[in-house]
Amino acid sequence: MCHNIIDGRYHTLCGHFMPLSTRRQDCMRPNCLFSTRHPSGPAGCESSACQRLMGLPIRNPIRLSPTHCPDCVRKERERLRP
Numbered sequence: 001m002c003h004n005i006i007d008g009r010y011h012t013l014c015g016h017f018m019p020l021s022t023r024r025q026d027c028m029r030p031n032c033l034f035s036t037r038h039p040s041g042p043a044g045c046e047s048s049a050c051q052r053l054m055g056l057p058i059r060n061p062i063r064l065s066p067t068h069c070p071d072c073v074r075k076e077r078e079r080l081r082p
Contacts, residue, residue: 002027002034003055010061016069017059025058 008019030037032051068076 001029001051001053001055002032004057005060006057007060007062009063009065010059011065011067011069011072013066014068014072016072017061018069019059020062022057027055 003025004022005025006017006019007021007023008017010017024034026035026037028037029035029051030039031047031049032038033045034054038045038050067073
C-alpha cells in the first residue's frame with residue numbers, strides 16, 4: 001500500500017510534530033491505485049480487487065527541537081496573561 005512520508009520537526013518537551021514537507025512512497029504493487037505500476041491509473045480503474053486507500057502517513061522527524069512547539073508557547077502565554 002502506498003503511503004505518504006511527512007518530514008518535520010519534533011518538539012521533545014511537548015511531543016508535538018510540525019510537518020515541513022511531504023512525499024509519497026510507492027509500494028510498486030499493480031493492484032494499488034496510487035502506484036506507478038497500476039496499469040490504468042486511479043481514474044479508469046473499476047476493479048474491486050484494487051486497493052483504493054493509501055496507508056497511514058509516516059512521520060519522519062528530520063529536526064529535533066528541545067523546546068515547546070509554537071502552539072504550546074502561544075497557549076502558555078495566553079494562560080499567563082491577566
